[in-house]
Amino acid sequence: MEIIYEDDNIIVCHKPAGIATQSADLRSKDMVSLVKTHLVRQARKNKVRLTGEPYVGLIHRLDQPVEGILVMAKDKESAANLSKQVTDNKIEKYYYALVQGTPDETKDHISKKISEDGNIYIEDEIIKKTDGNAQIVTGINTDDLKTLGNPEDKKVSKLEYKLISSKNDTSLIEVHLITGRFHQIRATMSYLRCPIVGDTRYGAKEISDKEMLSDKAIALCSYKLTFKHPVTGKALTFKIDPSEPMFNGFKE
Numbered sequence: 001m002e003i004i005y006e007d008d009n010i011i012v013c014h015k016p017a018g019i020a021t022q023s024a025d026l027r028s029k030d031m032v033s034l035v036k037t038h039l040v041r042q043a044r045k046n047k048v049r050l051t052g053e054p055y056v057g058l059i060h061r062l063d064q065p066v067e068g069i070l071v072m073a074k075d076k077e078s079a080a081n082l083s084k085q086v087t088d089n090k091i092e093k094y095y096y097a098l099v100q101g102t103p104d105e106t107k108d109h110i111s112k113k114i115s116e117d118g119n120i121y122i123e124d125e126i127i128k129k130t131d132g133n134a135q136i137v138t139g140i141n142t143d144d145l146k147t148l149g150n151p152e153d154k155k156v157s158k159l160e161y162k163l164i165s166s167k168n169d170t171s172l173i174e175v176h177l178i179t180g181r182f183h184q185i186r187a188t189m190s191y192l193r194c195p196i197v198g199d200t201r202y203g204a205k206e207i208s209d210k211e212m213l214s215d216k217a218i219a220l221c222s223y224k225l226t227f228k229h230p231v232t233g234k235a236l237t238f239k240i241d242p243s244e245p246m247f248n249g250f251k252e
Contacts, residue, residue, distance in 0.1 A: 005238060008074065009073065010078060011071070012070070013035065013070045015066075015067060017067040019031060019064065036056050055075060057072060066218065067222070069240055078231065094174060094177075096175075098197045098220075101193065103189075107192055109122045109124050110125065120160065122188070125138045129148045129149045133187070167250070171194065183202075212244070224240075
């Protein structure tokens with residue numbers, strides 16, 4: 001774990017692929033426990049006496065195999081402010097995804113808009129299935145939907161994506177996540193017939209060169225996060241470069 005930024009109210013971290021954001025298994029390291037350990041050590045270093053476990057407010061999550069930026073709050077008021085920004089879609093999340101092939105632009109969507117700069121906005125319906133995966137279910141009737149999961153759990157998913165480059169049947173795509181549905185990007189890329197490299201759970205092929213992608217990782221990185229500071233209101237933007245070697249030939 002790398003600390004990108006920290007002040008009295010927030011802490012911004014670079015989560016490595018393979019580490020859970022928060023785990024129910026007390027024996028497993030996760031980002032919340034790692035941040036708490038950091039805060040305890042920081043208090044000891046500064047000779048500050050803690051009366052209990054440090055407060056860490058989890059604002060958003062990244063899937064365990066996904067690398068990227070996480071912001072957490074160090075007090076309840078900041079957590080409430082940032083959580084409201086998430087609810088109001090005020091926190092901007094951008095991802096880099098390496099996918100197999102290129103997106104199938106003939107797929108149906110509730111809404112689709114293509115801008116002059118190449119960004120493609122798509123709006124779909126998504127459901128978390130009984131097998132634990134998510135699936136885009138745009139256009140599927142209720143009876144067929146019942147075979148996948150509870151129709152009442154169907155939600156609207158929105159994102160923008162842009163094809164950056166393609167090489168050797170692999171493409172780099174920038175994704176602007178608008179709604180934060182469960183496995184939304186992974187399910188959407190699978191629906192577009194270009195699953196994320198390494199994401200065998202969603203139909204990707206096995207990686208032949210294991211050194212290009214870390215164990216338990218997929219080629220998806222939350223590389224940019226923009227939000228307003230919960231106390232000062234200042235606009236903050238944080239960026240990282242994907243660390244997986246798989247991205248090296250595609251970086252701009």
